[in-house]
Amino acid sequence: MRTKILFAVVSIFLFACLTIAPPVEDAPTPFEEASQPTSTTQDIPDTPSQPTGNGPTIAGCPMFPADNVWNTPIDTLPTHPMSDAWIASIGSAESIHMDFGSGEWDGGLIGIPFNIVAGSAVPKFDAEFYYPDESDPGPYPIPDNPSIEHGSDHHILVVDTETCLLYEIFDASFDGTNWAGGSGAIWDLNSNALRPDTWTSADAAGLPILPGLIRYDEIEAGEIKHALRFTAEVTAGYLWPGRHLTDDPQ
Template structure:
């Protein structure tokens, strides 16, 4: 089924930037070169018996207390000396649990300090408590929205793709749970707003790997999850990425997209489960892998 175009689609795209080009905020190597900072948001898998450590939070009232299974070699977004969002993502593959931290700093005593943190049971459709943040501004999990090399090389991406915008509304739409803005104008997109690549977009000139990403943008869309640069797509760093090939995504502009209305798919406002049936791996369900084409 075709989801309807959102009433404010044109305004949202104009606000983010109709002529602005997309940017793959992930890739191979480090940036700046030699900085130890991988390009993208890294994650690590841990076993169920990984030792857990205490984490103290700046926003403890909206964070899951933990403890968190942070290994000593846990990669930090931006590198150990980075001053950006410093996300730390861990997946307990034995118990299907995702742990995510924002603004995470290791302490000398082995504990961690973070801005916020969230724990997601990947066998559940449950969303965060309403109005709660996560390690992301929209209150959503980060990992399920990242573009990952293995998905592309296997020929199919089965989830929405996380992206950022510089100005967002003081509002959020399902499945998001939180906003991070003082702007109330209806021209600004709310957190959780989903956009899709237009059906008439000609992807024939793109490489096969990039076409896999473009098909996902048509089928599942991209979802607004944080404040940041316009049309920046999130992915996990991987030295197998071809950075030159990823630059093909910079040919996309806001004009190639439209915002969609997903409320017709809602079963329960506190759940990411949708009305249409879909056979999607449990580790992707929480990110609402809805077919939007």
């Protein structure tokens, strides 16, 4: 299998993010305090466009554009001056524990599942969030008995194939009438738009979750064409394209 090595996203149990990526002109200085945006209004496409370029796809939709930061090879870029320090902080001698969706742990499936739906065929919910100021209000198309991450974070990920929108909720729960969660984000898979700076998402780094997961169809195809998401026990601050900080820089 040929695997392209891309940038890596580091987060501490979904509470902070440190992203190794090339600097850009409008990127905030690390740990720089940014002004609080006032709106999360998104332009929702009426119909999805077809995937373009050689980027990854899912269920007929692009997994973000081919030139998205998740899908950009970095093998020809210079090494960041802080690379060695970041690797040492993570633990250069530590191994990576893969939580692939195979088998069970503590009574639930391992890994982070996702749901593929036709939005017009499933119920839609105005989910309630306990971080509403940094959440997209929805509605969220969620099927009956959806696949949800087992464990403490209870992420629910939904791709609507009719609009090519990705819906992600952190700490999702259903009371029999409506869905609720800690925070929620809606992503246009045809867009490179980021969350407003300092805003969370379903991942506290303020980034989408699904594009950083390894999927079975990619293994079958023999190629992974995007960055991989992983967590580390120690982080402090965030860099572009990360959007959200919860731990004070150390």
